Each structure stands twice: as C-alpha cells, then as structure tokens.
Amino acid sequence: MSEQPQQFQDHRPRQEATVFDDSASEVQLDFHRNTVSNYNAEEIAAAHLAAELATRSPSNAELQTARVYAASVELRNLQAARRFAQGIEAPTQRAA
C-alpha cells in the first residue's frame, strides 16, 4: 500500500495541474509530491476560490483573501524546496 496521500491527487483542483508539471522527471515529481503532500484543506480551498474568482468580478475582500492564500502556498513551496535542498526530507516521504 502506497504511503502517498491519494486523496489529494484524486481531488486536486484543475488549476493545480497548470502549476505542477506531471510530465516532469522523477526528481521533479518528487518535489511535486513533497509539495502537494503538504497541502491541506486550506490550500485546496484557496485553489477553488481562485478558480471561482476567475469567473466573475470579485470584491476587494475576496481578492485579498485569494492573494493571502496564494502567498501561503508560495511559502509552503519554498519550505519544501528548502527541506529538499537540505536533504532532510526524502523525496517520497509523506509530510507529517
């Protein structure tokens, strides 16, 4: 039985497919796993919100929410890259 969190890949919002390249090499996919395995309900909600906002004219409050979410995703990706660079997170290790 795989340790990978299958539920995220199965329910990943569509626009996430444009953020991460599934056709990348093994190392790249490892980074992908490192990143997406850290995703939680908040990030998935952020992706859904961004997709929804793209279909209409959002309010300033909604835009702010989406931008803060986007920043949190960027920081999360940075953290994953940093851990990977230190070699302390195995490529396929599931985040705690």
Next chain:
Amino acid sequence: MSLFKNALTLLVGNTDDLSYLKMPKSKHRTRTLSERELIQRESEIGRELFGPIPKGHTREFFCLDELTCIWYESYKDKSGKEITATTRYEIQGDKVLKAQEGARYSYLEGQELDNLLRAISIYYERVMRGVYSRDPDTGTIRA
C-alpha cells in the same frame, strides 16, 4: 587486476604507470547547506526587494517557515546608539499579522498588505530561481 593489465597492455603497450587512469579529485566538493545557510542566501535576495538600503543600515528579509516572514533592520542613530527593529509577519488564515517588539500587534491592511504580498511573491520567484534553481511556476529543477 592481472587480466585487466594484460588487456590494457594489448591495447596501449606500457602498463607500468597507470596513474593516469585515476580520477582526479574534485576541488569543489558539493555539500548540503544547513537551513541557516540557505536562509542567509535567501535573505541576500530578500533584503534587496525594498529598494536601496541606506548607508550604515543592515537589513534582512527572509521567510522563516511556511507562515512567517521576518524583516530585520539595524543602524546607528546620531548618538551612535545601535537601533534594531525586528518585524514578524505571520499568515493567519486569510489575514497577515504584523508583530513588532514591545508586544505591538496589528493585522496588515491596504497598501502595507499589498506591498508585503507583492514582496513575498517576488521573493518566491527570485529565491526559487536564484537559490534553489527551480522554476517557480512548476517547481521543476532548471537545467
């Protein structure tokens, strides 16, 4: 080894000195950087995001973890006294808390929030490219 030497003798003749077959030792051994070293490299990029640093000032800006960014600035005032200011920006849900020394806390709003979010975005792009050699859009390692 003797089989190898015999084969080599057939190919190149003299096999008395095989030192040329040894791989040269690399002068530049790669090593894994510590988190502190990586953050220092990130901060070299981060400190440049907010315009010129005034003469005599020391500035650092880096993202400490998945939720926290740090701004540090120090300088000497006219009397020579060292002034330091550390500001912590903490993402809390859909808001950003600004925490300064002296237990001063406030949620960022308006232009200040806009500036920080823009800075984080630029920081992310430049650090991913400059420190981690990754494409910020895909996370893939750049050639």
